[in-house]
Amino acid sequence: MPTGVAIRDAREQLFDAAERILLRDGPSALTSRSVTAEAGCAKGVLHRHFRDFDGFLAELVEDRVVRVERLGAELRENAGNGTVADNLAEALTAIFETVAVAIVSLVTFRDELRARIRQQRPSGLPILTEAGNLIADYLAAEADIGRVAATADTGLLARTLIGSGHLLFADRTAPRPRLEAVRGLVTAVLGSALTS
Structure with missing residues (x-):
């Protein structure tokens, strides 16, 4: 141009x-x-x-975090609708088919970017941390209505889903996992925590 x-x-x-x-x-x-x-x-x-390229990248990360937070709001609204496994499979696919996996490698790859992000987000990995928190909130909402066991550790389950989902989607050169594979992962991780 x-x-x-x-x-x-x-x-x-x-x-x-x-x-x-x-x-x-x-x-x-x-x-x-x-x-x-x-x-x-x-x-x-x-x-x-943007002031400089790392400033651009930091704002890119923040913009994508906001997108994940919007997905989380949609996920919470689905509590009580559909099945827990389907809702989570669709949410994980939406998170990982976009830029979440790439953001992790980008933040790991660029020291200056990581330092800038740490000023705003002192712990965790951007996008994955927020996605884990949003999934934990969703699981807690499902526990409140009885579709997830009240004794389930929703935070641990959410972190396990995020870590497992990240591994499932990590190879950007491989074909994307099918929704059935993601649903199988969700069902395996949640196991007896699913009550319906």
Whole structure:
């Protein structure tokens, strides 16, 4: 795109471009030049909206955390509807089919980014920590209505689901796991905690 041509929603276009690169090529391929080329804009557009590249990446992570939080709100609204296993399988697929796995490798790959994120989020891995908390909240809501055992450790179950889901989706070069495989993982992890 020629210099001086305005692009609409530049921040979102740059975030989406970075996500595509992460999913396709991994964190080592992510540079300011690759992001702007993928977004189809001049390199200066990124620097006009963000102080530096790690600042851009930190805001990308925060933007994707907000998306996961929206998924969590939808998941909580599903408490009592459908089956617990189906609701969780769909939620895990939505989390991991997007950028969650790539964000983990990106944060691990870039020391400066990790340091910036630690200023806002002192513990855990971005997106995975929030997703675990949201799943724990959902499981607690299901326990309140009797579809999950009241004695279940919802926090432990949620962390186990996140860790297992992360491993299931971790290889970005392999075909994506089918929903049935994710449902099987959920059923295995929850085991006797499911009451219906």
